[in-house]
Structure formats: C-alpha cells, structure tokens
Amino acid sequence: MASRHRPTLRxxxxxxxxxxAGKSAIGRQLARRLRAPFVDADKEIELAAGCSIPEIxxxxxxxxxxxxxxxxxxxxxxxRPCILATGGGAYMNEETRALLKERAVTVWLKADFDTxxxxxxxxxxxxxxxxxxxxxxxxxxxxxxEPVYAEADVTVDSGEQTKEAMAAKxxxxxxxxxxxxxxxxxxxxx
Numbered sequence: 139m140a141s142r143h144r145p146t147l148r149x150x151x152x153x154x155x156x157x158x159a160g161k162s163a164i165g166r167q168l169a170r171r172l173r174a175p176f177v178d179a180d181k182e183i184e185l186a187a188g189c190s191i192p193e194i195x196x197x198x199x200x201x202x203x204x205x206x207x208x209x210x211x212x213x214x215x216x217x218r219p220c221i222l223a224t225g226g227g228a229y230m231n232e233e234t235r236a237l238l239k240e241r242a243v244t245v246w247l248k249a250d251f252d253t254x255x256x257x258x259x260x261x262x263x264x265x266x267x268x269x270x271x272x273x274x275x276x277x278x279x280x281x282x283x284e285p286v287y288a289e290a291d292v293t294v295d296s297g298e299q300t301k302e303a304m305a306a307k308x309x310x311x312x313x314x315x316x317x318x319x320x321x322x323x324x325x326x327x328x
Contacts, residue, residue: 147174147219149321151312152238154229154287155247156280158257159296160304161223164247167305168221172322175220179228183210191225200227208234215241219321226279230286239289243321245308246290251277253297291317 151168153161162178169176180191183206187194194203207225211234214222222242229235229244238244255276287293294311296304312322 146323147172147221147321148323150215150219150222150242151308151321152222152224152242152244153247153308154224154238154244154290155226155296156249156254156276156283156287157226158254159226159247159249160257160301161247163301164296164304164308165221165223167301168308171305171309172221175218176223177214177220178223179207179211179214180223180225182214183207183225186210204231207231212237226283229290230283235286235289239291243292243312243317244290245312246287246293247296247304247308248284248287248293249296251280254280291315 153165153168155161162180165178166176168174183194183203184190186209187206189197191203194206204227207228208231211222211224211228214220215237224234224238229238255273258276259272292308292311292315294304294308299307309322
C-alpha cells in the first residue's frame with residue numbers, strides 16, 4: 139500500500155468570487171484536506187464590528203462596510219497561512235486586491251448566473267440583493283466584477299458539483315498552475 143503524504147500550506151489561499159459561488163463551503167473542505175485553518179472574512183468582520191453584515195449595511199452603508207472589510211482582511215493576511223473565504227465585493231477594493239495578490243494565492247470560484255441565482259435566492263440575507271430587481275442586480279454585479287475577478291491567480295469553474303469535488307478541483311488547479319510561490323508544499327519534496 140502506498141504511503142500517504144500530507145501537503146502543507148505555505149501561503150494563504152484566498153477564495154474570491156460572487157456571492158453564492160461556494161467560497162465558504164469549498165473553503166472548509168480545502169482546509170480539511172490540507173489540515174489548515176479556515177477563516178471566513180465575513181464572520182471575522184461581524185466579530186470585529188459586533189453586529190451582522192446586514193446590520194452594518196443598514197446602519198452605516200456599504201462604504202463603511204468595505205473599509206472595515208479591507209482592514210480585517212489585511213489583519214488576517216498578517217497571520218499564519220490559511221484558507222480564506224472573502225466576501226463577494228472584497229476583491230473589488232483596489233487596496234484589498236493588492237494585499238491579496240501580494241500575500242496570498244487567489245482562486246476565483248467562477249459560476250454562471252443560473253447557479254448563483256439558485257443558491258442566493260434560497261436565503262434573504264444578501265444586503266446587495268435587497269432591491270426591486272434582485273436578478274437584475276446580480277447580473278449587473280457579475281458584469282462589473284467578473285473582469286476584476288479574472289485577475290486572480292487561478293480560476294476554477296464552480297458549477298453543480300459537490301463541495302468535496304470542488305475542493306479536489308481547486309487543489310488540482312493549484313497544482314497545475316505555474317505560480318512562482320505556490321501555496322502548497324508536498325512534504326515528499328522536503
């Protein structure tokens with residue numbers, strides 16, 4: 139029987155993409171596979187603010203939320219390497235994007251409109267979709283964000299697959315990517 143090896147995380151893997159792309163669910167699976175910490179930036183923002191993201195949006199607006207999001211992600215990137223699930227708009231902030239490019243390997247979990255809508259319409263907690271036309275808003279956000287998301291180090295299509303299959307797909311994409319400083323070190327190479 140072949141001996142099992144354990145890869146180790148050398149750099150943070152930051153998952154980016156639209157709401158509903160599966161960043162948190164797939165991130166947890168990646169963390170399990172790599173035996174690495176998983177951090178959800180949105181949860182960390184809520185802890186820092188002492189209230190929920192919808193409450194931050196309602197009381198202070200999106201600009202205030204984005205400023206706090208930038209600060210929290212900067213702090214998280216100072217810590218030990220982890221699997222980091224970012225909020226859908228985090229990568230749109232130029233400073234946050236620069237920090238992520240410098241200190242992490244970014245993975246865009248790309249999904250089509252139908253997949254995203256199916257996922258986000260099940261829950262009503264998305265502040266940006268609290269509009270008269272949530273489908274139109276989602277389409278507009280995709281149109282605005284996808285060219286920026288395309289700057290990620292790696293792109294993985296996040297379709298109708300299990301989170302386990304998606305985590306495997308992300309690991310394969312990371313292994314196949316020609317990254318100057320890859321995030322994963324195979325202990326067999328040590």
